[in-house]
Amino acid sequence: MPRGLKARESRLAFWMLLPTFSIVIAIVILPVVANFWIAFKPIQLGDLRPPKPAVRESVRAQPKAAGEVLEVRYRVQNRTDNPITWVRIEDALAPGLTPAELPEVCRVQNARIFCELPEGLEPKQTVNLTLRFTAGPAYFEAGAPYPRDTRPVVESKAPNPILARPFTLDNFRAVLTDPDFWPMLKVTLAYTIFGTLLSILLGLIAAQLLSPPFAGRQVLRGLFLFPYVAPVIAVAFTWVFLLDPFAGTINALLLKYGFVHDPIPFLSQRYWPVHFFGMTIQVPLALTMVILFEGWRYFPFAFLFILARLQAIPSEIYEAARVDGAGIWATFRYVTLPQVVGILATLFLLRFIWTFNKFDDIFLLTGGAAGTETITIKVYDYAFARANLGQGAAQAVILFAILALFLVVYFRYAPKGEV
């Protein structure tokens, strides 16, 4: 290709990719950087609103006749925990009022009052500005306007806490020394591993079922995709409702058929004792339920890929196996499985990462209660339930570090060209 044409193609490609790149950089890359930044700063949810002073105007003395005094007080308060560096208050001054006693920071100009606090306000600091005016006849001719009828205009400057606060490792210290930290990691791993395996196993079985052609296969394939396509909020709430210990259908059925004597609080109890050969095993109940939900909701994903792979296997291989006298199990073990093992590995890596990242499902089912708190729920819990953005971001950084490890494994071992 001639050189000039190549340069032109390059330039064209740049412009065509620019919008996508800008959006991804603005909404994905920069936020990740910002997350690292926030993780090293002691920032609360409340710090997001820029600190503003509260100004209250009160009339301490109202003149009845000319020559009397009008006294106005502005109470300027910084109610936040952040410093305000500069405040200016501007208010209208009624005609016929001459300044009698003004604070140093206030002046009157063109029938307007200006007060300026060049030092600003410390956190929780209050400043009272008392202004005294002598009322002349013009004031009463104008109908003795009440000073509070005109509202003061307040302007202020304050450093953004996100930029101004010092860097610190406190957030990481708090997150790593949290007594729930290691149990939370264990729950996350259990949820990720078993949820992934279950969804792939169910997907494999479903794909096996629908792989030979028969009437109604298209309809069933559509049906099997339902759990995956339906909005998570609708299916999660439906399962919560079905599993409810008091009004839920599943418990009612179990009770009716006599399988249990008391309703099982599926999503709100940490452990359920199972008696087995005289031993009592404490099964993590709520965690098992969210893993089952994971398997139920995401098996269609594995199903689709495995089915596509199965249908691509040439039928001659099966013929050959039959001629060689291979039984059903042998056919599956030595013909089918080697053909799908690549896609199974890819699916495992992919689903493993996505399950690890999953937030909505557990959040809607249990809210992270009863031993189902995974690392994503913990991020939300710190940042929004406890309103500590810094600690939430620190937890997110830890999540990100673990994820990076998985991604290295993914790009190292994922078979090329499978997905």
Next chain:
Amino acid sequence: MGAAVALVVGVASALASLGSTSLLIVLWGGVKTAFPLDAALVLGLALGALAWLLARRGQLGPLPMTLAGAGLTLAWTLAAGGDPYQLGLGALWSLLAPLAAGGLAGLATAYGLREVRLDHPDGEVWELVGLHLLRGAAFLVFVFMVVFPFWAMIAASLKPRAGFLADPANLGLPLHVFSEGFWPGLQKMFVGYREVLVTFHFLRYIGNTAFVATSTTVITLALAVLGAYAVARLEFRGRAVMERAILLTYMFPAIVLAIPLYTVFTQLGLRDNLFGLIVVYLAQTLPVALYMLRSYFETIPASLEEAGLIDGCSRFEVIWRITLPLALPALASVGLYVFMIAWNEFLFAFMFLDTPELFTLSRGMVGLNSQEVPRQFLMAGAVIVTVPIMVLFFWFEKYLVGGLTAGGVKG
């Protein structure tokens, strides 16, 4: 083929059919009697014997077996006084339910013995039959597992609280409301939907969600077509790196983006705003859309476009006149997939939207999930959120399946 095989298959199919039918009856109108084990046994033995006889004459097929099963249960139902399940739903339903169960049992028996030939060695026959039975059972389990929650969602959305507290195991439709006449009955049945749509403003939320999902789809498609074309057709440095980067972004956890986006969008005033939401959805869908479209563009022969270029078309004319018409199926797949993501999205809608006028359906659903709102309304809301995406999905299933598999789509 041994008679024993036929009898075992017959009994197993009859047990499965009657079992699953009574489970469906539980959901339909509530259980009144225990599972009819004796009836299943007799029916199964009879079907097995019949199957063996038919097989010997080479006439074993689904139709005669289905008819035989239905006929046998019809006889039993009439002998048992017309309502063996004690459904109390009237003569029609009381007859239809066991009839369907019997027909199913006959069909299942025929299916279980399919491909089994009389001259097979015994071991192979058992293996084949065992596999058929396992497959049949797995089918029942899967279909039930997938349909049950959605059926429950619909049934619960039609039933008032009092009905549930009285009999929570009953997921039947409250057909008794029609005793007051068709029109008032219908109104009573769908009261939850009216409340949710009007009183809880779901009509507005449908509009908001449709706006957000449609805008996301249109913008994503437009930008992804440009990007995908550049990656597929044009030469430039860093192309390989870029492909990696695209793959990487759809492995990013939403929750890691949530804190910084919340922080920055709050400070910029973009947070409680549908456009802010659309931008976030764009970032979530663009990389995948670009990846999927690129794969498709690469399957279109470049020679077609080169002909256009030689004829004096500009690049954009080539894309518009040649590439896009050829890529229509891929555009449909990607568009549907993007629409689905945007319609279903929960986390960012939940965190970003505070003003009720701006709520999307996912965000609005959270408001229904409270002690003061009856479950019936919550489930009506769930149906309203689900139905549009399901209708769309069934309409374009072929494309959606293509979309879901094409890029290894996130979920």
